[in-house]
Amino acid sequence: MAAVSFMIPQMQNALKQPERWNSEWENTIRNMERRFTPSALVNSLALTFAAQPLRRDASLREHQTILSNLCRTQAILTATAGTCFAGANLEERWMKASPDLRGKHILIGLSSACSIARNLHDARVYCGRELTLSHLRSDGRTVLELLKAVLLPEVAMPEEPKLLPHPAWDAFAAAQARGSPNDSEKYALASILTLRTKLICHVIHATLNSFVGVELPTVAVAKYNKKNNPGEPFLGREFGKSVVEGMLGVAGAKAQAKENKAAWKERQRGRTEHCSYGGCSKANDGSAKFSRCKTCWDNMQREILYCSAECQKADWKPQHKSICGKPLTFEAVSKPPPPIPPPSKPAPQIGPAVGNYERSPSLVYQIGWLNLNPKLDYVVRGGAEETNLDFPDPEAQALFRRCREKAMTTGDKQSIAIMAHFICWMTLDKPRFHLAAIVEQLKKEYVFDELPRAIHEMQQRQNKDPFRRPPLLAPMSPQNWVNFCKGMNVNRQVVLEL
Ligand SMILES: [Zn+2]
Ligand SMILES: [Zn+2]
Incomplete structure (x- = not known):
């Protein structure tokens, strides 16, 4: 059998x-x-x-x-x-x-x-x-x-x-x-x-x-x-x-x-019926009867439902006219219908990955937040809590974002290390941030096991800088640097167990 x-x-x-x-x-x-x-x-x-x-x-x-x-x-x-x-x-x-x-x-x-x-x-x-x-x-x-x-x-x-x-x-x-x-x-x-x-x-x-x-x-x-x-x-x-x-x-x-x-x-x-107009897609809660396109039903027994005459009219030119009452072809359905209305896309903060750089799921998640909230510079998790970092100084922020872009789009190890060191250094001595948790988070985001050593090297570079600028801010003029670190202890150091 x-x-x-x-x-x-x-x-x-x-x-x-x-x-x-x-x-x-x-x-x-x-x-x-x-x-x-x-x-x-x-x-x-x-x-x-x-x-x-x-x-x-x-x-x-x-x-x-x-x-x-x-x-x-x-x-x-x-x-x-x-x-x-x-x-x-x-x-x-x-x-x-x-x-x-x-x-x-x-x-x-x-x-x-x-x-x-x-x-x-x-x-x-x-x-x-x-x-x-x-x-x-x-x-x-x-x-x-x-x-x-x-x-x-x-x-x-x-x-x-x-x-x-x-x-x-x-x-x-x-x-x-x-x-x-x-x-x-x-x-x-x-x-x-x-x-x-x-x-x-x-x-x-x-x-x-x-x-x-x-x-x-x-x-x-x-x-x-x-x-x-x-x-x-x-x-x-x-x-x-x-x-x-x-x-x-x-x-x-x-x-x-x-x-x-x-x-x-x-x-x-x-289950419920839905309005066929992509800009509406309203579900029929049973309070009113949706009406169907008669030509489609008569010719093809195809059920195209609309919640209102307005939706039927709105759907006609961009979508429905080309298939109304006619048999569909595979070509016509081989891609999802374009969204209506077309999404007004604000330019994302972080561009797509370059070359064959494959982002980890944690990094995709981080980027999702940054793209949703253009004001944010980084989402840091110290333990369970999430804290948003944003750097008020315009020059520091621009330098940070340039470095972040390179790290997130190419996975460039040097950029990751410079950025990671800066995040760690900026959050030192602030009780709501936990250094070890931040380093763990970044290690996972960039699948970078050697990150602690790389951060350590960045700290060595900072120590050698005559003005004690972190490597991320090395291009900053000494004058701006003095303003930037007013009230800050510039001698503090990121110390990690290696
Ligand atoms: Zn509708
Ligand atoms: Zn039709």
Whole structure:
């Protein structure tokens, strides 16, 4: 009975009986791994997609929604991870935790993420062994590496999501690009890569939240009209019935289908319709009826809902006109829709990383704060508390910011040392700052284990300066320096244990 391997566990059991549900999944994945290659998965999805025009249209629309939701998910995850890495010492705590403890939180992450929506649940098929409990829990690095692979370079909505790399899928994608794939094949691959990345992001997010003891993330899911629901992904739908009948008999299969339908209705209850105009996106709280675009509904059974005539009008020219009543193409949905209104971007304080400098999650978090608050010079954590540093002297601030820019965009060790020494030196003798905690923080942000020695060397340089200027302020004129350090003990020194 080869078909048994297609059995997909029941989604509603993810929360009800997580252990059982998960071991069913691990069985399915083991069985599937032997017979399913990326090309078999893509081809099956492409075939069902091509066969039904209305479902194809709904799937394309859904794909674009998933792309923009994934962008949002990754921005939120990047912010969360930054907080956890910087504040909650996540990395050390996770590595020190036992496999059992890690496994407990990973299972919570898996079952919570897979309960968000049907398509995410079934996307475990596309993750294979990568998302099995035994694989994730055994070595702490596995989850941390997955997490780092999906983090964005800055805490902001990206224009496109960052897809999780994977040797087999990436090789398949390269082969597809060399051929001349049709729309169905392109859609099938893009949809699989997006969904698997999205599922993994949600699993990791929920796992982290569970581990550091904060509330699990909640994800709003749009309500679909039954008629235009793109439906269950191919495995559950196309092969599901005969497989389940083979396993449970006709009566058993019927009973299971009934259970699944009830669970689907239950999920629908928590969902709401949203206004299709990107500048509004209002959720329908039930107080008024949203109206749908008639042409789209009549021609394509495509449900485009608007909360008001104003929103419909506002959406027409920039977005809807080009697709109204016409079948969608893969090209039209292969990127998330541009945000409306376009973000008025203030120039960020800190530019993007240069060359192949890879920022640590803690540094991304620091930069996120600095870009949000242009007045800040640095966010320093002395113990648990965060304190904002800003340097009132304009010349000192300009010198600091120039050095900070180089440190944060290139990871230049010299700049990091000069800046770190200055931060330490400026906060000496102030009771709310703890030197050791600041050095630890900077070491982590720049992944710079030799930082204490580098700071020590900067202190030696300061001691040799005839005016006792810290290296950061070496370009300052002696006259300005005298003003700068009025009331300051310029002979104080940063002393670290080496
Ligand atoms: Zn609206
Ligand atoms: Zn329309």
